[in-house]
Amino acid sequence: MKNSLNKVIPLKQAIEQYVKNSSHISIGGFTINRNPMAAVYEIIRQKICDLHLYAHSNGTGLDELIGAGCISKLEIAYGGNGKAAPTCIHFARAAQNNEILFEDYSNYMMSLRFTAGAMGVPFLPTLSGFGSDILTKWGFSKSMRRSDPKIVDNKLAVIDNPFGDWAGASKVVLVPAINPDVTIIHVQKADATGTCSIQGLAFADIEQVKASKHVIITCEHLVTKEELRQNPDLNQIPFIHVSAVCHVPLGAYPTAVFGHYDYDSQYLRKFAIAAKNPDKFKKYQNKYIYGAKDHDAFLDIIGQERIDTITADPRTGYSVNMKRD
């Protein structure tokens, strides 16, 4: 009998099914860590375009998607990719040349916006950002916001504290909820129903997942339900939030997965250098992304030697004494 809760499908199919042209999406991870890179590369291979990306600090995934021309609108707090690119190369160029529409927030604002979406409330308050240009400079114009039902009419709002000066605040900044069409995250362990166990920092993955209409999980290990149920305290995402589960070992490469592998600083540097030159970048894409039919084929090009170099030491969760560019 087919278990209706078995959500395991190939990654290619999951992307085809849930990520459409003009979808509003978010991806998990932070700068050089636990970005769902296999899914990002699959989106690029499928040439999905006009995406609206909600990002706090998605470095590598963000910049590959912009470089491939998949993003037309971006709400973002931080576009940097560690030492290799203190400002993401494609992101900077796309902003400078008006290739994308972008709007700036802070990391807490973006995290709270996902939280509001996960909670089902229209906004949440914070004490961050008073007096800053984040409040006053909008990337999306009023008329554009009004004409697009998927974009909130106002960027942010400031109101007087309705409880007087309670908790020492006379005013609050309100940040509007985000409910992406689809969120994609990469985790260490998931079962076939979609329950997930994340090791190390969760960043804003949990809120992003719970705010989204559809959720694709890619995982290092596809484990039995029994294994995850033995330690429910270690599971952050219960299956009810999840649409599809894809088993993709090394699915965050070249970004890191705590306890499994480090970031590949050599690859990230190669990507940053290629990104600075359109011809070089085309060659880079043709070799590593379009030249590979899937993530396994991409990893074949990378080679076992690099994978061995970045493999995490079991004591520390990262590759000890690894040469880092």
Next chain:
Amino acid sequence: MKTIQPYTPREIMTIMAAREIKNGDIVFSGTGISMLAAMAAKNINAPDSVIFFETGAIDSLLEELPFAVADPRIMYWAAANSRLTDAFATMQNPITGEKVIAILGAAQIDRYGNLNTTCIGDYHSPEIRFSGSGGGCDVASFVPRCIAFMQHEKRKFVKKLDYLTSPGQLEGNNSRQKAGLRPGGVSVVVTNLGVMRFDKDTGKMYLDKFYPSITPEKILKNTEFDMDISRATLADPPTKTELTILREECDPQRLILD
């Protein structure tokens, strides 16, 4: 005559910032030189200070220097690995936020300690686009003390920011409080030339210390706005002990110092 200092500009900057950190402080740190300053403080003058990252790791062991605030090296042997909402709540909540001192960098700073990490030129069509706020705006809004690390150049110490990413004293006097912010923002600026602080009443930057072989006039020459130098005194240079600990214990491979 030019005298050769027994330390580099990076070393004196790191030590000056480390001296701002008190025992028991929770130090909000980025990577690079700010992380090194936090580690130097822990090893020299503030052994019970706690290093804390916006991604949610607190009191990590840091056997190796991390290259990003999401580096797996910060996740090892932390007191807790949480998440972004939790990390920022820790600073927004005054019970813990009052103990936080942040170390921030920026492309531009103005006389009121407001920071720009977003862009040069028009926001919508920038000449140069930078990474953006990240957690910078949040931290500068929430915590009482922030150290800004800057290279002291005219184009960075500007009359008017191209974009105000992280609030300092806004327009001075009590404008920060009026806008809805708690007391806080950048309280000290550490550069390769000296140390600046902000007047309690006006919120304006003044020169507090200049380094050996640097004159207040040189600092003014590298600053676009007027700055009070009447209170400035010569900085105590890094001691032998400070330099030894910094070089031998904090960054023996000189990953950041060089």
